[in-house]
Every structure is written in structure tokens, then in C-alpha cells.
Amino acid sequence: MNSHRHPVAARRRAAAGAALAAGCVLLATACVPGTDGSGATGPGGTSTAVPDPxxxxxxxxxxxxxxIRGGQNAEIQRLNAEFEKEYPNVRIKRVSRSFSDLKTTLKLAISGNNPPDVIQANQGYPDMVxxxxxxxxQPLDNYAGIYGWNTRYPNTLLNLNRVSADGTSFGTGRLYGISQTGEYIGVYYNKDVLxxxxxxxxxxxxxxxxxxPKLKAAGQLPIQFGNLDKYPAIHTFGALDAAAGGGPGSRDSILGRGKGFDNEATTEAARALADWTAKGYLPKxxxxxxxxxAAKQFASGKGAFLITGTWELADLKKPMGDKLGIMPPPPATAGGNPVTTGGQGLAWSVTSKTKHPDVAAxxxxHLTGAHAANVMSQEGVLPIIPGSEAATLPKDSADGQMVAGWQALNAHDGLVPYLDYTTPTFYDFLSAKLQDVISGKLDPDRLGPxxxxEYAAFLAQQKKRGGAEGGGA
Structure with missing residues (x-):
């Protein structure tokens, strides 16, 4: 990136202006107040000019x-260094934690007297809502208008970072974050093992x-898997549910408008997970x-398949090289459209107590523009909007396969949000239940009911809360 601040800022203003001109013409039905930049004011009534840090x-x-992973860490380090070089008056004090640690400590940190300015917040009820x-x-609608974020992203993904005005639901309302990476649960494979x-x-x-069973008979571990961290089973189960045909219904239920999870697809997915364990297709x-x-074991040659997210690619390809391949979970029939769990990485959000909202925005x-997309591709990370660098990736490379899978999933509406978004307690609830299915403590036929x-109780609570708020209006 050019280290001279003013030419760069000028290009940003020009790009933002062009995006705003096209913004709500392209997505007219999707815009919410403030996101088109018309009449919007920044925090405290400031102007709508592009902020100059x-x-x-x-x-x-x-x-x-x-x-914290190899590729993700590398691209963030590069982008942070570029931002500091462009704005020598700004120092970025970065605190990196694993997903589990961040989920555990974040709320306490941002509710304290000295909270961070920018955080990554998981979408859905347990965290962002x-x-x-x-x-x-802090709501970011005005900044979305200034920078044209509403035209940078597919609306289906941008909406996952919205929370309703009454704070009761997500998927619509005000914008509280933007995501940098695209991601989906794919099937990694070791070409040598196969x-x-x-x-x-x-x-x-x-x-x-x-x-x-062919792999097991040949003395190979069919699927590498480790679930001590609990969330891996949610991802694997989501892929199984999509493979069983539950994708569209699960998507509606996750967003609070579906019939729920007591259905054939959920049961089939739970049975498959239990069956894979019982037959030794997963590690003991x-x-x-x-x-x-588990990822390290897979990289060392122990396992034909690994079902996990695209965020793992950079760490796997370093030891595996050309042995590594990745694809979305294959469709039910030849030539069918892929469906799997996925969407976008954690949202980058601005805390309400920050003293530097313009710099944070x-x-x-900076983290989400076209240049950032190219940096991500160089580091083996999947950007939401692949840039020019992604187009140069060899199609038979793991990176090229990852991007091709992402494009196919988006083209065919094949992304289903993460199941743990569903209710405020669904992450803890479902991860515990899936551990019990894997250990044999829970009959897989009981999982759907x-x-x-859990889902019905939450909807009833939401309906009661909405009625109480409406009655008091």
C-alpha cells in the first residue's frame, strides 16, 4: 500500500463516492436508514466525509x-503494519485469543472501564445480539453509507451482522459489524491416503x-476429528444435516422463521454421526x-478426510503441499448444487465506549477492501469478495479449489448459517448434546426432539417479550 496518506485517502473518498452512487440503486430493497449515505451523520452529528485518521x-x-492461525495471523499482521505506516499517528495494540478464549472473555472485557476499541464478535444471539x-x-450504519460497505458485500451476508432495533433478533435492523473473511465447512482430503x-x-x-468402509478396510482412518473444543461437532453435524437435505429448513429456523429441528434431516444427520463413531470411521x-x-494428525497423514472450515487451509497446506485438496461436501447426486454450513468470519465491530470511532471505522x-482481499489470498485466507489475486490461483491447487467452492456455494445459495446462532444458549446446548451422541450417551433419535x-422455548420467550414491549408502546 502507498505510504503517503493523502493520495490514499483521496482514492478512498473517490471509491466510497462511486460505491454510494451505485449502492442503493443495486440493493434498493435491502437498504436500511443510513446505509445509503443520504442524510446520514456520523457519531455525535459529525459530517459524512470519509474520516481521515x-x-x-x-x-x-x-x-x-x-x-491466531497461520494465514489469518499473517494477513492481519501485514494489514495492521500497513495501516500504521499509512497513519504514523496510530498505534494498533492487538490482543489475539483463540475462538474459545475470546468467546469466554470478551463480554467482560468490553463491559469494563477500559474496553478495546475494535473486537471480533460472533454473530447470532449468544454474542452479537x-x-x-x-x-x-456501536451501530455502523452511517459508516456503511460513508464507505459503501452495503455494496461491498452480498446482502445475505451483511444481514447476518444486523440486529433489530428492539435488540430481540438478528438478520435485520442496524448494522453492528462487518466481516473480512468468507468461510464454509468443507471436506479436506489427503490425495496420498486416497x-x-x-x-x-x-x-x-x-x-x-x-x-x-473401503478406507477402513485398507487400514486408513477415514475421517480425522477432534471434539474436545466442542464446536467441531457443530460444524460436522451442520454439514451432515445439509447433506441430508436439511439446509433450507435449518437456515429458516436459525433465523427464527422455520419449523425447527424435529425432522428427518436432523435425525439422519445424528444417526450418521453416531454411526461413524460406532464403525470406527472417526478416531477413538x-x-x-x-x-x-486432530488437524495436525491429518496433516501428518493420519486420515483421508477432515471436515472443517476453510480457515484451516493455510495451516494444512504448509506441511501437506500438493497432497492437500478441498471441496464443499459433495452433493446428493452427480452435478447437483453444493450445500453446507458457512457464511462469513466473525464480525469486526466497534465498541460503544471507544474514544476513536472514526479511526476504528x-x-x-482497511481490513475489508480490495487490497485486503489480495493480501488474504496471498496468505491462503478466503476473502468474502475474492480480488484479482484470487483469479490467478491455479485451479487445481488447494487455494484455487477453496475459492471455486466458495463461488459455487454463493452462486447456488448453498450457505447455511452456523447452528449455534439459533438461540442465546444453543452453542452450549448443542455442543453438549453432540458430545453425548458421539460418546453414545444420547440416542441420536432424541437429538431432534x-x-x-430448546428452539420452541426460545421462540415462545421471544413472542412473549415482543408482546410485552408492544403492549407498553
Whole structure:
């Protein structure tokens, strides 16, 4: 990036202006007040001009993120260094934690007397909605208008970072974050392991399931898996649910407008997870194996498949090289459209107590623009909007396959939000239930009814709350 601040700022203003001119013409039905930039004012009534961090004086911007893995960490380090070089008056004080640690400590940090300025917040009820309800996040609609974020992103993804005005639901309302990375739960495969077992790369889901006993018979571990961290089972189960045809229904239920989870797809997915465990297609003691440990085992050649997110690619390709491949979970029939869990990385949000909202917003814009997309591609990270660098990736490389899978999923509406978004307690509830399915403590046929009970109780609470608020209006 050019280190001279003013030419760069000028290009940003020009780009933002062009985006705003086209913004709500393209997405007219999607815009909410403030996102088109018309008549919008910044925090405290400031103007709608693109903020210039160079005029903010000396600033320390404290940022909490969970981008600790190889590629993600590398691209954030590069982008942070570029931002500091462009604005020498700004110092970025970065605090990086694992997803689990961030989820555990973040609310306490941002509700304290000295909160960070920028954080990564998980979408859905447990985190983002709870933070908004507590008044801990700053709405970003005005900045979306200034920078043209509403035209930078597909609306279906941008909406996952919205929370309703009454703070009761997500998917609509005011904008409280923007995401940098695209992501989906894919099927990684080790080409050498498949070749040794004389198993062809499956092109349909039935072919994948048929390959599992062949791999085991050949002395190979079919699927590497570790669930000590709990969230991996949610991801694997989401992919199984989508493979069973539950994708559209689950998406509606996650967004609070569906029939729930007591259905054939949920039962089929739960049975598959239990069956894979019982037949030894997953490692023994998977509930006691860490996610990172399982990934390292896969990278060392122990396992034909690894079902996890695209965020793992950079760490896997370093030791595996050309042995590594990735694809979305294959469709039910040859030539069908892929469906899987995914969407976008954690939202980058601005806390409500920050003293530097304009600098924080400029930082978010820096992390998510076209240049940032190219930096991400160089580091093996999937940007939401792949840039020119992604177009140069060899199509048969793992990076090229990852991008092609992302494009196919978006083209065919194949992304289903993460199941843990569903209710404020669904992450803890579902992760515990899935551990019980894997350990054999829970009959897989009970999972759907149990999920339904949890979901129905939440909807009833939402309806009661909405009625009480409406009655008091």
C-alpha cells in the first residue's frame, strides 16, 4: 500500500463516492436508514466525509481478534503494519485469543472501564445480539453509507451482522459489524491416503459415505476429528444435516422463521454421526482430542478426510503441499448444487465506549477492501469478495479449489448459517448434546426432539417479550 496518506485517502473518498452512487440503486430493497449515505451523520452529528485518521492526533487503537492461525495471523499482521505506516499517528495494540478464549472473555472485557476499541464478535444471539442488548456495540450504519460497505458485500451476508432495533433478533435492523473473511465447512482430503487405499475422490455424498468402509478396510482412518473444543461437532453435524437435505429448513429456523429441528434431516444427520463413531470411521476418544491436534494428525497423514472450515487451509497446506485438496461436501447426486454450513468470519465491530470511532471505522474499511482481499489470498485466507489475486490461483491447487467452492456455494445459495446462532444458549446446548451422541450417551433419535424443545422455548420467550414491549408502546 502507498505510504503517503493523502493520495490514499483521496482514492478512498473517490471509491466510497462511486460505491454510494451505485449502492442503493443495486440493493434498493435491502437498504436500511443510513446505509445509503443520504442524510446520514456520523457519531455525535459529525459530517459524512470519509474520516481521515491522520487528523485524529496520537491514537492507540486496541483490537481484540481471534485470528491466531497461520494465514489469518499473517494477513492481519501485514494489514495492521500497513495501516500504521499509512497513519504514523496510530498505534494498533492487538490482543489475539483463540475462538474459545475470546468467546469466554470478551463480554467482560468490553463491559469494563477500559474496553478495546475494535473486537471480533460472533454473530447470532449468544454474542452479537447479547452485546447489542447490553449497549456494548456501536451501530455502523452511517459508516456503511460513508464507505459503501452495503455494496461491498452480498446482502445475505451483511444481514447476518444486523440486529433489530428492539435488540430481540438478528438478520435485520442496524448494522453492528462487518466481516473480512468468507468461510464454509468443507471436506479436506489427503490425495496420498486416497491413492494408497485405491479410493477415488468422491463426487457425490453417497460416494463419500461408501468410501469410508473401503478406507477402513485398507487400514486408513477415514475421517480425522477432534471434539474436545466442542464446536467441531457443530460444524460436522451442520454439514451432515445439509447433506441430508436439511439446509433450507435449518437456515429458516436459525433465523427464527422455520419449523425447527424435529425432522428427518436432523435425525439422519445424528444417526450418521453416531454411526461413524460406532464403525470406527472417526478416531477413538474424539471427544478428548483437541481440534488443533486432530488437524495436525491429518496433516501428518493420519486420515483421508477432515471436515472443517476453510480457515484451516493455510495451516494444512504448509506441511501437506500438493497432497492437500478441498471441496464443499459433495452433493446428493452427480452435478447437483453444493450445500453446507458457512457464511462469513466473525464480525469486526466497534465498541460503544471507544474514544476513536472514526479511526476504528477507517481500520475496519482497511481490513475489508480490495487490497485486503489480495493480501488474504496471498496468505491462503478466503476473502468474502475474492480480488484479482484470487483469479490467478491455479485451479487445481488447494487455494484455487477453496475459492471455486466458495463461488459455487454463493452462486447456488448453498450457505447455511452456523447452528449455534439459533438461540442465546444453543452453542452450549448443542455442543453438549453432540458430545453425548458421539460418546453414545444420547440416542441420536432424541437429538431432534431435544433441539426442538430448546428452539420452541426460545421462540415462545421471544413472542412473549415482543408482546410485552408492544403492549407498553
Amino acid at each position: 491522520a487528523k485524529a492526533g496520537k491514537v492507540t487503537l486496541t483490537v481484540w481478534d481471534q485470528e 447479547a452485546f447489542v442488548q447490553a449497549g456494548l456495540l 491413492k494408497k487405499a485405491k479410493v477415488a475422490l468422491p463426487r457425490t455424498w453417497p460416494e463419500l459415505t461408501a468410501a469410508l 476418544g474424539a471427544n478428548g482430542t483437541g481440534y488443533d491436534d 477507517a481500520y475496519l474499511d 431435544d433441539m426442538q424443545k
